[in-house]
Amino acid sequence: MSTWVEMLKSSQKTCLVQDGRKKIHYTFKNHTEMAEEYDMATFDLSVRKFRKKSTLGSSGQWEYEIGEATNITNIEELSIRESNTTPRFSAKYSKNAFQWRIRNLPYPLDNYSITVDDEKRQLVLRTKNKKYFKRISIPDMDRFHLPLDQNAVKLAHANNCLIISYQKPSQIIEHEKALHKELRKMKASKDGDVECNPS
Known part of the structure; x- marks a missing residue:
């Protein structure tokens, strides 16, 4: 079993259903956090992001591996912005x-x-x-x-x-099938994060 699979299995998980997505939050033993978002219809993964605790215990910025931040910014306040091309x-x-x-x-x-x-x-x-x-x-x-x-x-x-x-590759497909089976079983809140365990 890979270290990654072991980390997922031993992590603390919470989940939330919101806007047609199942959002899973993981806290690993090293206090790193991971958040994922799955489309409820297809279970395609659209967001995966990580953040670490600082040496003083505060949470750092989310770093996106999949998807991108959806920061809403008032364009009128920007003097320089990225071209839309x-x-x-x-x-x-x-x-x-x-x-x-x-x-x-x-x-x-x-x-x-x-x-x-x-x-x-x-x-x-x-x-x-x-x-x-x-x-x-x-x-x-x-x-x-x-x-x-x-x-x-x-x-x-x-x-x-x-x-x-x-x-x-088949190794990753089989791992994800097993993981998704467990994630689908998780009880989720529609109002906020709750402690989740397979039912």
């Missing part, structure tokens, strides 16, 4: 694949190439016109100590959005 990268995992979307990339599909960097354990995205470059790590592959496979990568492009998919 800047490429935007986000991750969203489905049942069978790790998937990333990069919006605002207008170039045709044949302009992109993606390769596996075995040494750095990353996917490397390049464009022929040298307008975009991105390295992508897959934390779950690292947690399970699995090698990356070039044949597992696929690209698609539509509506100025590049979609990168990496087929999940």
Whole structure:
């Protein structure tokens, strides 16, 4: 059993159902927190974020592994802001694949190439016109100590959005099936977090 699986099993869990999502909060023995959000219909994972306690015991900022922060900012208060044509990268995992979307990339599909960097354990995205470059790590592959496979990568492009998919290996699919079975059993509050245990 991997260290990651052991951490999940031994963590304290709470859950909440809100806005069509099941939100799971984990507290690990080292006091690191993880929060995940699953779509109630598909059980696709749309958010995974972590935060650690400081040496003084206060909670740090959330760091997103999947999804992105939804901070609402008054645009009139911003003197400098990101252009709405800047490429935007986000991750969203489905049942069978790790998937990333990069919006605002207008170039045709044949302009992109993606390769596996075995040494750095990353996917490397390049464009022929040298307008975009991105390295992508897959934390779950690292947690399970699995090698990356070039044949597992696929690209698609539509509506100025590049979609990168990496087929999940069977070890991760089986782990997630077992985990999701337990998460579906958890009793959840619609009003706030409650202590949750499989029923």
